Amino acid sequence: MANLLNLYKDWNCSKSKAFSVGRCTVNGPAAVLNNWSILGASGSVVIPPGGVIRGMYGSAADRPFTGQNFSFSGGSDLGTLKLFTTDDGIISDRASNLYGAPTIWNGYFSGIYRYTDEEEPHEEHQYSYYIQSYRDSADAYNFYCGMYSQSPISGPRDEWSYTQFYRTNDSPIGVSEYARNNGYTQVRIFYVEIEEQQFYMIAYGFSAEYNNILWGTGLAGGALFLIPEAWFKQGSPEDYTGSESAPNSEDGSGFNPGEKWEDSTGYREITDTNPYGFNSGNGLKLFILPKTALGTILQGIYSSSSQSIGNIISQQLDKLAGGNGNRPYQEIEAMLRGIVCCHYIPGLADIVGDYMTLSTISGYRVWFAQDMQATSAKAGTIYQWDTEPFYIRRSLNSFLDYEPYTTITLQLPFMKSVSLPPSAVYNKWMWIHYSMDIFTGLLNAEIMIQDDTRYYVFSKQQAFIKTDIPIFGSGSNTSTFSSMCSSILSIGAGAATGDAAGIVGGTLKLADSATKLNNGVVVGKENTNGISSYFESREINLIISNPIPAIPGGDGFDESGTLARENVFLQQSGIVSNTKGKVKNFKGFAKFQSVKLDTVTAPQEIKADIEAQLLQGVYII
Amino acid sequence: MALGKVDFYTYTGDQKTANKNLGSVVASSGQIKPLEPLSNLSVLFTLDYKSAAMGCNYIGFGGMYYKIQDRKFLTGGGMEITARLDSLLSYWAQVKESPCVCERSSSIYDSDMNDSKYPVYQKQDIQTKHIDTLDNDDYIVFGIVE
Numbered sequence: 001m002a003n004l005l006n007l008y009k010d011w012n013c014s015k016s017k018a019f020s021v022g023r024c025t026v027n028g029p030a031a032v033l034n035n036w037s038i039l040g041a042s043g044s045v046v047i048p049p050g051g052v053i054r055g056m057y058g059s060a061a062d063r064p065f066t067g068q069n070f071s072f073s074g075g076s077d078l079g080t081l082k083l084f085t086t087d088d089g090i091i092s093d094r095a096s097n098l099y100g101a102p103t104i105w106n107g108y109f110s111g112i113y114r115y116t117d118e119e120e121p122h123e124e125h126q127y128s129y130y131i132q133s134y135r136d137s138a139d140a141y142n143f144y145c146g147m148y149s150q151s152p153i154s155g156p157r158d159e160w161s162y163t164q165f166y167r168t169n170d171s172p173i174g175v176s177e178y179a180r181n182n183g184y185t186q187v188r189i190f191y192v193e194i195e196e197q198q199f200y201m202i203a204y205g206f207s208a209e210y211n212n213i214l215w216g217t218g219l220a221g222g223a224l225f226l227i228p229e230a231w232f233k234q235g236s237p238e239d240y241t242g243s244e245s246a247p248n249s250e251d252g253s254g255f256n257p258g259e260k261w262e263d264s265t266g267y268r269e270i271t272d273t274n275p276y277g278f279n280s281g282n283g284l285k286l287f288i289l290p291k292t293a294l295g296t297i298l299q300g301i302y303s304s305s306s307q308s309i310g311n312i313i314s315q316q317l318d319k320l321a322g323g324n325g326n327r328p329y330q331e332i333e334a335m336l337r338g339i340v341c342c343h344y345i346p347g348l349a350d351i352v353g354d355y356m357t358l359s360t361i362s363g364y365r366v367w368f369a370q371d372m373q374a375t376s377a378k379a380g381t382i383y384q385w386d387t388e389p390f391y392i393r394r395s396l397n398s399f400l401d402y403e404p405y406t407t408i409t410l411q412l413p414f415m416k417s418v419s420l421p422p423s424a425v426y427n428k429w430m431w432i433h434y435s436m437d438i439f440t441g442l443l444n445a446e447i448m449i450q451d452d453t454r455y456y457v458f459s460k461q462q463a464f465i466k467t468d469i470p471i472f473g474s475g476s477n478t479s480t481f482s483s484m485c486s487s488i489l490s491i492g493a494g495a496a497t498g499d500a501a502g503i504v505g506g507t508l509k510l511a512d513s514a515t516k517l518n519n520g521v522v523v524g525k526e527n528t529n530g531i532s533s534y535f536e537s538r539e540i541n542l543i544i545s546n547p548i549p550a551i552p553g554g555d556g557f558d559e560s561g562t563l564a565r566e567n568v569f570l571q572q573s574g575i576v577s578n579t580k581g582k583v584k585n586f587k588g589f590a591k592f593q594s595v596k597l598d599t600v601t602a603p604q605e606i607k608a609d610i611e612a613q614l615l616q617g618v619y620i621i
Numbered sequence: 622m623a624l625g626k627v628d629f630y631t632y633t634g635d636q637k638t639a640n641k642n643l644g645s646v647v648a649s650s651g652q653i654k655p656l657e658p659l660s661n662l663s664v665l666f667t668l669d670y671k672s673a674a675m676g677c678n679y680i681g682f683g684g685m686y687y688k689i690q691d692r693k694f695l696t697g698g699g700m701e702i703t704a705r706l707d708s709l710l711s712y713w714a715q716v717k718e719s720p721c722v723c724e725r726s727s728s729i730y731d732s733d734m735n736d737s738k739y740p741v742y743q744k745q746d747i748q749t750k751h752i753d754t755l756d757n758d759d760y761i762v763f764g765i766v767e
Contacts, residue, residue, distance in 0.1 A: 344761050387753040395748075398732040400741060413755050432752070438762045469761065540752040547741040561732035569739070574725035576734040583639075584717035588727035595721035602712050605661040609708045610716055617725070618639040618709065620717075 343441055343466040346414070346538070387540060389431040389450070392422075395546055397557040401426070405547040412445050413538050415461040424458060425449065432540065433457075441466020574617075584620065591617035627653060627668060629677035636688075639709040640717065641679075643686065648673035650700075653682065662706045663690075667699045680704055685711045 392408065394401045401422055408420040412432070429450040436443050447459040549556050551569040563570040574589040583595060592614045597607050627650045630643035650668040657665050664687060680687050680702065687704035695701055709716060723729065725738075 341762060346755070390750065390752055392750075398739070399735050400739070402733075405741065410752075441762075466762070538755040540754065542750040542752055544748045544750070546746040546748065548744060548746050550740040550742050552740075557732045563732075570727045573738055574727045575730035575732060575739075576736045577723040577726035577730045578734060579726070579729050579731075580720070580722045581729070582717065583719050583721050586721075586723045586726045586729055589725070590723055590727070591725040593722040593724035595716075595719055597716065597719050599719065600712050600715040602708065602715075603661050606706065606708045606712070609662060609706070610712060613637075613639070613709055614716075614721070618637050619635055620639050621642070 341439060341468075343468045345436075345438060345441060345466050346536075385434045385436070386448075387432045387434075389429045390542065391427070391429055392420075392425050392542070392544070394422075394426050395544075396549065397559055397561050398549075400547045400549065407545045409543045409545075410447065411537075411539065411541045411543065412461055413540060414443060414465045414536050415445060415463045418447060418459050418461060420447070420459075430458075440464070583614065587620050589617060590620055591615070626651060627680050627682045629671070629674040630679035630681065630686075631677050632679045640713045641686075641707070641710050643679050643681070643710075646681075647677050650674065656701065662708070664704050664706075665701070667695065667701050670694065670698050670700050674700070679707070 396406075400406060403422060406422050408422055408425060410418040410420055410432075412418060431448050431450075433446040433448050434443065435446070441464050443463050443465045445461045446457045447461075448455050449458045551567065557563055563575065565571075571589060574591060577586070577590075578593070579586075583590075583592070586592075595611055595614045597611060600607055600610065602610065628646040629648040629650070630645075631647050632641055632643050634641055648671045650671050653666045653668060655664070655666045659666075678689050680689060686707045688707050689702060689704050691703035693701040
């Protein structure tokens with residue numbers, strides 16, 4: 001079915017710099033060698049005679065190309081050049097000897113899927129592909145996913161509407177900061193094959209200089225589609241499962257085409273019966289907003305595809321007004337049932353900040369937790385975060401460092417304080433591993449301890465820290481549905497007359513409780529958990545309670561657990577020894593627990609006297 | 622009964638020292654005349670008066686060392702000595718090689734073993750260490766199913 005073709009090399013050219021990659025040599029079967037394409041934005045491309053070069057950015061040149069050697073040269077503003085084969089091939093046949101001198105904007109990752117299935121036209125296909133990148137920043141910064149056809153599109157547009165790409169959101173940048181910092185991207189495709197068409201999904205990296213390239217930018221042949229979606233999955237070079245050593249994240253050396261980073265956890269598994277990979281529908285989308293944005297949640301946050309909830313309501317009411325909606329209330333109810341949560345979570349920025357992508361909706365800065373959508377609806381809502389590690393040293397260097405004399409308590413925000421047995425934590429690195437399910441509001445804190453050779457979870461605490469914001473109330477489909485509908489109808493009064501302010505006003509009315517929240521008042525309804533999390537300290541503190549030694553005239557024990565020799569207590573009372581030996585070994589003060597005087601030739605009465613003195617305590621010089 | 626001469630010592634060190642260094646002999650006297658049978662631990666006898674022995678507190682004779690507990694100056698010019706055997710010092714050469722288990726020591730000890738005699742104040746020294754602070758920028762999570 002599908003043929004995996006690898007892009008051997010791409011040369012991303014600075015717009016402002018002359019470009020020359022020199023000569024490259026291609027080895028492989030004729031079918032491979034004779035079919036090459038170059039994707040270039042503009043500028044001159046010198047093609048060796050005899051081959052076929054297809055310019056995808058509007059170039060009309062299909063030039064003969066049969067040689068094994070070829071070169072490119074060009075002036076400024078060449079854009080990104082992509083060289084790839086359009087024929088079936090074996091990776092090993094084409095993996096070598098196709099490396100020119102990279103430019104400073106060199107991109108190191110790409111992959112091409114080509115699917116040709118002329119025998120089974122209109123067959124539905126689901127597909128996934130992992131885009132590999134071993135550059136850790138710039139190359140993955142602007143990820144591009146496109147589709148083109150070798151043949152002009154002849155069918156009606158509707159035929160193409162079944163073809164979809166998926167990615168996490170339609171941000172022009174496209175790849176989360178986390179993903180691009182870790183150089184791993186997953187793209188999946190779901191489409192319907194159309195007869196006699198060949199489709200390619202091309203994904204390749206751009207330098208930061210090309211971040212103005214948007215989805216939908218023209219590709220050759222006119223086979224353009226609406227914004228495709230791809231799902232991006234974070235990974236890291238450590239996950240690399242190739243046969244060779246992991247690629248060098250700096251220069252890309254060590255990379256073998258066809259190998260990939262692989263992290264099998266959390267992917268949406270697409271099957272014939274579950275084409276979207278979710279348990280139902282398109283799945284869960286969570287948006288993370290600053291408190292001040294709550295008042296306009298319902299205006300613009302409903303969908304990343306710019307469908308505001310107000311628009312949706314308006315559409316529903318238009319249907320109602322036009323008489324073409326047979327089930328208006330049910331439709332509205334169904335739509336509103338789609339809102340599955342709205343709650344306040346304190347301290348969330350710290351917890352999920354690294355994963356979020358900033359965008360702007362309705363003038364508000366909105367953090368999209370986009371990575372979660374790469375996984376199942378449930379698992380994808382969980383974020384993890386570690387505190388800086390800390391280290392607890394002994395302070396008294398004696399038994400007083402331990403319980404019951406010394407107590408160590410870890411105070412965790414929103415949770416019960418945790419008592420840490422000193423024996424378990426002294427002289428070890430510790431940190432707190434947080435897991436936060438922003439959907440359920442469950443915060444999990446694992447106290448981690450680094451032992452000599454491993455780390456382990458010493459203790460675990462959990463707390464629900466969310467506070468529900470009652471937009472509709474939990475009984476939206478029953479008891480409060482009527483009041484909800486009345487609110488909607490009041491919105492509709494504005495919408496029907498084209499009064500946008502009416503929509504906004506009505507929306508704000510629905511979010512009235514949220515507005516009060518912004519003013520510091522929490523309005524409780526039936527599904528409000530409580531407000532305790534508002535008032536809790538956000539500090540993570542360690543509290544250590546030590547005894548204070550009261551020995552007469554002496555310092556405490558030093559780091560080796562030794563008292564100063566002149567310490568009076570030491571001289572006159574000694575410290576617990578519990579050591580066996582010969583009497584003469586115990587210089588200074590010595591109080592013996594037992595002594596064996598078998599070899600002493602004294603009469604028994606004298607032996608008893610000797611033993612009594614030794615057991616009472618003597619000085620030995 | 623002839624027990625040989627008696628050596629007098631002046632010892633100023635700690636009485637609990639097992640292996641006392643008595644120093645040099647300060648004075649010596651003649652034959653001991655026991656006033657009663659000598660026991661293992663205590664002796665009572667008379668000696669000829671020796672002025673040099675006036676300040677001494679230890680005597681030694683027959684390989685044993687005794688701590689002088691009392692002395693009387695007799696009208697006839699002699700001294701009556703009451704003394705107790707310093708058994709540790711007398712048998713130290715054998716005692717020091719004896720195997721033992723030491724309960725408390727000022728030289729070989731382990732500070733991590735619980736020591737009920739080690740004095741501490743009832744009050745405690747409270748220290749706090751700040752680990753981290755969760756951000757005060759709270760957020761709202763809004764979820765939909767589409």
